[in-house]
Amino acid sequence: MTRILRIATRGSALARAQTGMVADQITAATGVPTELVIIKTEGDTSRESLASLGGTGVFASALREALTRGEVDLIVHSLKDLPTAAYPGLVIGGVPEREDARDVLCAQGGVSLADLPEGARVGTGSPRRRAQLLSLRPDLEVVDIRGNVDTRLRSVERGDLHGVVLAAAGLERLGRLAEASEFFDLELWPTAPGQGALAIEAREGDDITELLSIEHGLTRTAVRAERSVLATLEAGCAAPIGAHATLDGDLLVLTAVVYAPSGEAELGCTRSATLTGVDDGVVAEALGAAVAAQLLEDGAAELAPLGGAA
Numbered sequence: 148m149t150r151i152l153r154i155a156t157r158g159s160a161l162a163r164a165q166t167g168m169v170a171d172q173i174t175a176a177t178g179v180p181t182e183l184v185i186i187k188t189e190g191d192t193s194r195e196s197l198a199s200l201g202g203t204g205v206f207a208s209a210l211r212e213a214l215t216r217g218e219v220d221l222i223v224h225s226l227k228d229l230p231t232a233a234y235p236g237l238v239i240g241g242v243p244e245r246e247d248a249r250d251v252l253c254a255q256g257g258v259s260l261a262d263l264p265e266g267a268r269v270g271t272g273s274p275r276r277r278a279q280l281l282s283l284r285p286d287l288e289v290v291d292i293r294g295n296v297d298t299r300l301r302s303v304e305r306g307d308l309h310g311v312v313l314a315a316a317g318l319e320r321l322g323r324l325a326e327a328s329e330f331f332d333l334e335l336w337p338t339a340p341g342q343g344a345l346a347i348e349a350r351e352g353d354d355i356t357e358l359l360s361i362e363h364g365l366t367r368t369a370v371r372a373e374r375s376v377l378a379t380l381e382a383g384c385a386a387p388i389g390a391h392a393t394l395d396g397d398l399l400v401l402t403a404v405v406y407a408p409s410g411e412a413e414l415g416c417t418r419s420a421t422l423t424g425v426d427d428g429v430v431a432e433a434l435g436a437a438v439a440a441q442l443l444e445d446g447a448a449e450l451a452p453l454g455g456a457a
């Protein structure tokens with residue numbers, strides 16, 4: 148019998164698109180056929196705010212249960228939506244190369260943030276994006292929105308909002324990057340730990356050698372540093388924190404910023420560590436922990452609500 152890899156995904160257009168891309172890559176590289184298994188999650192069906200759903204992992208848990216039960220072989224997650232805590236019996240078996248980690252503005256008339264009218268209504272459900280918007284444009288009315296990328300873009304098309312902030316990677320995967328009216332530089336506007344990257348989760352001990360074909364070690368190392376900041380701060384995925392790591396030669400450079408929810412203040416820290424190719428993951432994790440420790444020493448916990456879904 149030929150082996151078929153069953154790959155679980157959430158049902159949103161973005162989730163299906165990115166899972167299909169990973170599945171196609173695996174098949175192209177290894178010849179092993181794949182099958183997509185769509186799993187509905189509470190995070191997809193509920194209209195409640197993320198905070199009232201109980202915070203981290205609302206998108207991941209139904210898929211993880213299916214993987215644990217053996218109903219599927221792999222899960223493709225957006226890395227930024229994956230809680231930092233390990234899940235018993237499961238491992239991140241593959242991390243493909245990261246795409247664009249930046250946030251973008253999609254605004255009526257294709258205008259930039261600076262050119263939005265006074266008091267413009269801009270939608271985001273992310274406390275980080277809210278703070279970043281307000282720090283640059285305190286006059287804006289930031290509107291808390293939920294829903295998938297398509298719904299968010301439609302609220303701009305319909306004129307309910309002047310603009311929305313979204314991840315470039317998500318728009319790209321949906322073929323809608325042309326709707327971006329401004330790309331925010333990562334130095335000025337660091338994004339969520341792991342943004343633009345995917346995680347392929349597998350059962351511990353399963354020998355899924357096909358994953359080697361999509362693995363990108365430098366992405367894995369960079370996101371490990373970013374996620375280590377969150378884990379050390381004991382912050383949830385909805386905390387107002389941006390973190391981004393890049394490689395400069397053999398130097399891993401990590402910047403993290405914690406924002407006051409109002410956008411009126413922020414604390415940043417940049418540090419670097421040399422990668423040697425040996426234990427890079429450990430080095431990355433220590434770098435993230437050091438950056439987080441510095442932020443805490445500088446008062447991050449007093450500046451922003453860090454825990455759970457803020």
Ligand SMILES: NCc1[nH]cc(CCC(=O)O)c1CC(=O)O
Nearest residue numbers: 225228313314316317342343344
């Ligand atoms: N929270 C939803 C979510 N999870 C991952 C992405 C984008 C793709 C990515 O970062 O890999 C998005 C949409 C968005 O933030 O615009």
